[in-house]
Each structure stands twice: as C-alpha cells, then as structure tokens.
Amino acid sequence: MSEIERTEIEIPEISRVEGHSAVTVDVENGKVVDVKLEVFEGTRFFERIVLGHKYDEMPHITSRICAICSTGHVLAAIKAVENIFQFSPSETEKLFRELMHLGMIIESHATHICALALPDFVGAADLSDLAGKHENEFAIWTRLRDLGASIQTVVGGRPFHPVNLHAGGLSRYPSRKELRPLLVKLERGTEDAAHLITLLKSFNLPTETELAPCFLALIPEGDSYGYFGKTIKASDGWQAPVEEYTTYLSESSVEYSHSKRSLLGTKPFMVGSMARLFFFSEKLGKTAKDIFDKSPLAQKNKRVSSLWNNFAQAIEIVEAIERATVIIEILLTSTIAGSENTDFKNKLKAGRGVGAVECPRGTLYHSYTLDESGNITAADMITPSAQNSAHIELDIRKAAELELKKAPDHLRSTLETLVRAYDPCNTCATHMVSVRQLK
Numbered sequence: 001m002s003e004i005e006r007t008e009i010e011i012p013e014i015s016r017v018e019g020h021s022a023v024t025v026d027v028e029n030g031k032v033v034d035v036k037l038e039v040f041e042g043t044r045f046f047e048r049i050v051l052g053h054k055y056d057e058m059p060h061i062t063s064r065i066c067a068i069c070s071t072g073h074v075l076a077a078i079k080a081v082e083n084i085f086q087f088s089p090s091e092t093e094k095l096f097r098e099l100m101h102l103g104m105i106i107e108s109h110a111t112h113i114c115a116l117a118l119p120d121f122v123g124a125a126d127l128s129d130l131a132g133k134h135e136n137e138f139a140i141w142t143r144l145r146d147l148g149a150s151i152q153t154v155v156g157g158r159p160f161h162p163v164n165l166h167a168g169g170l171s172r173y174p175s176r177k178e179l180r181p182l183l184v185k186l187e188r189g190t191e192d193a194a195h196l197i198t199l200l201k202s203f204n205l206p207t208e209t210e211l212a213p214c215f216l217a218l219i220p221e222g223d224s225y226g227y228f229g230k231t232i233k234a235s236d237g238w239q240a241p242v243e244e245y246t247t248y249l250s251e252s253s254v255e256y257s258h259s260k261r262s263l264l265g266t267k268p269f270m271v272g273s274m275a276r277l278f279f280f281s282e283k284l285g286k287t288a289k290d291i292f293d294k295s296p297l298a299q300k301n302k303r304v305s306s307l308w309n310n311f312a313q314a315i316e317i318v319e320a321i322e323r324a325t326v327i328i329e330i331l332l333t334s335t336i337a338g339s340e341n342t343d344f345k346n347k348l349k350a351g352r353g354v355g356a357v358e359c360p361r362g363t364l365y366h367s368y369t370l371d372e373s374g375n376i377t378a379a380d381m382i383t384p385s386a387q388n389s390a391h392i393e394l395d396i397r398k399a400a401e402l403e404l405k406k407a408p409d410h411l412r413s414t415l416e417t418l419v420r421a422y423d424p425c426n427t428c429a430t431h432m433v434s435v436r437q438l439k
Contacts, residue, residue, distance in 0.1 A: 021259075021424070023415055025400045032404070035397045037389055037419070039259035047379045055081045055348075055374045056167060062366065062381065063161045068111065070160045071104040071152060072359035076366040076381075079228075079355025081167040083243075084370055085347040092334060093169055099327045100155040100165065101227050101357065102320040106189065107148025107159075108360035109273075109313040109320075112423045113196060114141030117310045120417040121203045137199065140192040144317065147189045151324065154178045168344030179328050186325045193317045197291055200314050206305040207296040211398055213306070213391065214267050215275035218242070218358050225276075225283040225319055227358035233279055234264065242356040245365050249382065261390045262382060268390035271362025272422070273312035274304070288319035306395050309421045313360070348374050359384055361423050385424040392422055 026034040050061055058077040063070035075097060082089070089097070114137055115127050122137075124130040131138040149159035154174050156162025164171045218229035219239070232248070233239050240248050250263045263269070277284075278300065281292050292315050296304050352369045362384030369378035399418050403411050 021257075023396060023419060025396065025415070027400075027404065030404065032397055032400045035393045035400070036256050037259075037393050037396070039257045039389075043258050047381060050368075050376050050379045053376050055084070055368070055370055055376065058366075058368060058376065059165060059167065060161075060163070065381070065383075067160045068108050069104065069359045069361070069364070071100055071156065071162055071165075072357050072364050073366070073381075074156075074162055074165050075101060075228075076355045076357045076364050077368075078165060078167045079357065080353045080366045080368050081355070081370075083353035083355060084351045084368065085167070085344065085349065085353075087168060087344060087347055089169070092173075092331070095327050095331055096155050096170060096174070097165065098226065098228070099324055099331075100152055100162065102324045102327075103148045103151030103155070105148070105227070105320045105360055106317055106324075107145050107152070108423075109317050110141055110144035110148065110196075112360070113200070113310050113313055113317075114138070114144070116423070117417075117420050120413075120420065121200075136195075140195055144189055144192050147185045147321075150185055151182060154182060176332055179331060182328055183325060186321050186328075189321045190318075193314065193321055196314045197311075197318065200311045201295075205307050205311070207302070207308075209303050209305040209395075209398070210402075211306075211395060212303050213274070214264060214269040215278050216264065216269050216271050216363060216387070217275040217279050218356055218363055220280055220283060223283065224323060225280055225285070225288070226323075227276075229356070229358075232356070232363065234269070235278070242365065243354045245354065245356075245367075245382070249365075249387070251382065251386075257389075259389055260386050262387040263390055268394050269387065270306070270391045271384050271387050272309060272360070273316050274306070274309050275362065276358060277312050277315060284315075284319050285322040287322055288315050291315050291318060306418065307421045309423070313423070352378075361385055362387060385422075388422050388424060392419055392424065 021037060021039040024036045024038065025032060044065070046062060046065055050058060053061060058081060059074040062073045062077045065073050118124070118137060119126060119130045122130065122134055124133060152162060153159050155164065157164035213235070215235045216232055218227070219231045219233050220226035220229050231239050231241055232245070248264060250265065251260050253260055274297065277292060277297055281289065281298065284292060292298055295311060296302065297308055297312060350370050350372045352367065354365060354367045356363055356365050364384055365380070365382040367380040368376055371377050395418055396415055399414055400411065403414050
C-alpha cells in the first residue's frame with residue numbers, strides 16, 4: 001500500500017466575499033468592549049482562479065465576482081489590462097463605457113434605496129411588505145431597475161455580466177435605433193428619481209455624528225462628475241496614483257470574518273457616494289447640484305451621519321440620468337464606428353497594470369501581472385465593501401454606545417439600519433445583529 005503525500009496549500013490573498021454577514025457587539029459593565037462585522041459567506045478565491053488565464057478573459061471571469069456590480073468589475077479589469085498595453089480607447093468607446101457604468105449606478109442605487117433601505121424608514125417588515133403597502137415606491141424601484149438594466153443590455157449585450165465590452169474595444173457598437181428608446185426611459189426616470197429625493201428628505205435622519213469620516217475617492221477624469229480616474233484623493237488633501245495602492249492601503253485578514261479589512265495607514269476610511277459627493281459636488285449637473293446644495297451633505301464643515309448615504313445615492317441617480325441623457329444625445333449625432341483599435345493585440349507585452357473605477361459602493365481596484373504570452377501570473381482585487389468594513393465597525397461602536405440604554409430590539413434595529421446604509425455587498429446578511437451582555 002503506497003503512502004499518500006499530503007500538501008498544504010495556502011491562499012494568502014482571499015478573494016472578496018458577498019452574501020451573509022452578522023454583527024456582534026460585546027458589552028461589559030455597560031460599555032462596548034468589542035464590535036465585529038462577520039462575513040461568513042464562503043471564500044471564493046478569484047485571485048487564484050484567474051492565474052494562468054489570458055488577459056482577454058479577465059473582464060468576463062472577474063465579472064462573476066458580483067452580479068449587481070459586474071459592469072464595474074469588467075471595466076476595472078479592462079482598465080488594468082489596457083494600462084499594461086499602454087492603450088487609450090477612442091472617445092466613442094469612452095462614452096459607451098461611461099454610459100454602461102451609469103446604467104449600473106442607476107440599477108444598483110435604486111435597488112439599494114428602494115428594496116433594501118426603504119423598508120427601514122417606512123416601517124415595512126421586508127420587501128414583500130413594502131410592495132403591498134407602498135405600491136408607488138415599489139413601482140419606482142422596478143422602473144429605475146429596468147432603466148439601468150436596459151442601458152446595460154443595449155451597450156453590454158445583457159443586463160449583467162456584459163459580453164460586449166473588452167480590452168481594446170467593443171465587440172459590437174449599439175445602433176441609433178437601439179439608443180433612442182433609452183431617452184424615453186431616462187425622461188421617466190427623472191420623475192422617479194425626483195420622487196425618491198422628496199421621500200428621503202422627509203425622513204427624520206440625524207444630521208450629525210461624533211465620527212468624522214476619512215473619505216477616499218477617485219478624482220474623475222474630465223469636467224463632469226464621474227466614476228473613472230487614475231488618482232485617489234483623501235479628505236486631508238493627500239493624493240496618490242492608483243498604481244501605488246499597495247503603499248497606502250493596508251489590507252489584513254481577521255480571524256472572525258472571511259472579508260479582509262483595509263486601512264489607510266492605521267485609520268479606517270469610507271468610500272462610496274458620500275465620499276464622491278464630499279470631494280466632487282462642484283462637478284454635478286445643475287439638477288443634482290441644486291439638490292446637494294440644499295442638503296446637510298453640503299455642510300462640509302459639519303459631521304454628517306452615515307445614514308445620509310442613501311440620500312447621497314439618490315443624488316447620484318439624478319446625476320446619472322442627466323449625464324446618460326447627454327451621452328446618448330452626443331452619440332446620436334456622432335459617427336459610431338470602432339475599427340481604429342484593431343491593432344490592440346499587437347501591443348501585447350509583459351508587465352503589471354492597475355485599473356480602478358468608482359462602483360456604487362466605492363472604489364474598486366484590479367491589479368494584474370502578465371507574462372510575455374499574455375497569461376496572468378499575479379492578481380489582486382480590492383472591493384469597496386472590504387474597504388468600508390473597518391469604518392462600519394467604527395460606526396457601529398459609536399451608535400451602540402449612544403443607544404445602549406434603549407431596548408435591545410431598538411438597538412438591533414438601529415444597527416441593522418446603519419449597516420445597510422453602507423450598502424455592503426453582504427447586505428442580505430446584515431439582518432443578523434446580536435448584543436451580548438458579558439456582565
């Protein structure tokens with residue numbers, strides 16, 4: 001009988017996780033002594049899975065990391081590969097990519113606000129209860145979701161996991177006949193977004209918090225409010241190229257969670273809608289800018305509760321609809337063709353490239369290293385939810401300290417609402433909150 005050789009395989013870089021999570025707050029002698037945001041969804045190992053695959057497979061493999069943000073993963077992967085090739089897409093391709101990304105923003109934000117966060121504020125038990133008692137808001141969600149999905153279908157070939165976007169160009173360029181109907185849906189979306197703004201403003205949200213978030217976001221390329229860039233910015237004015245993310249983002253594992261924690265040096269930080277608006281509200285279109293200026297988010301010298309993230313997302317829906325309308329009108333008057341990038345594969349070379357985009361929940365990084373044949377030899381991906389995790393725990397601690405004397409059910413409800421406001425990718429599991437009295 002032959003001996004069995006056993007080898008231990010270590011995966012030091014665990015891919016991001018989505019799905020189920022829980023919050024535990026430990027209280028001792030009336031004081032919060034520990035807070036844990038536990039992600040217990042199974043690990044997925046995408047950074048190992050992609051090793052040995054060709055560069056042109058990256059957008060389509062990594063889009064499977066997330067269905068809602070699949071477009072963001074596709075575009076981050078494309079940008080990482082194109083940076084290795086030192087390739088710049090045409091202006092037409094840039095517009096289509098931006099339009100695709102805006103479709104994702106509209107669909108994702110609408111789903112989070114209406115389907116996940118809204119039941120907290122209107123007293124609905126769940127989405128089914130919301131649909132029965134608030135038919136108008138439920139209908140608004142379905143229309144905005146359909147709008148975002150329609151844009152992604154026209155540009156990307158289907159509503160999620162797009163097949164039409166590649167490093168170097170598009171497989172097929174949407175026709176004017178396909179683009180025009182989107183303008184009608186965008187016009188209706190404007191009305192729906194306005195209703196959401198009015199509804200969210202009517203809620204009695206706290207306007208101050210004792211925490212002053214450290215924000216991070218990509219500096220948008222061009223003159224408009226946007227989601228693509230090459231430089232990251234922090235609230236203290238510090239900036240750095242995204243290629244240097246390993247020098248400013250400190251990632252580590254924690255024993256109680258399958259999700260890593262990211263710190264800026266030693267500090268937790270926040271990415272997402274509130275961060276983007278904090279830095280770049282001046283780039284908003286007129287309608288979104290007017291809404292922002294009249295909200296507590298505009299008071300930058302004042303600390304604003306993270307619960308306002310839902311309102312920030314609603315502003316970004318307004319902005320996305322306005323910007324998507326402008327892009328389609330430009331494309332309808334342009335020559336739509338893409339033959340200029342046929343030499344893309346001739347630019348193949350070995351090297352490392354980083355691509356970063358602002359996804360609905362915040363900055364997403366993809367980093368690849370290619371050999372001379374275009375095979376992946378190293379990969380790293382850092383999702384927004386992993387970056388927000390440490391700050392969510394910080395927010396939970398402060399909220400628990402303030403609400404500790406209230407009934408346990410009230411405290412659980414407050415903490416669940418707070419976590420959901422961040423829209424973490426493991427949102428569906430944040431319904432589980434336990435408070436343990438040690439003494």
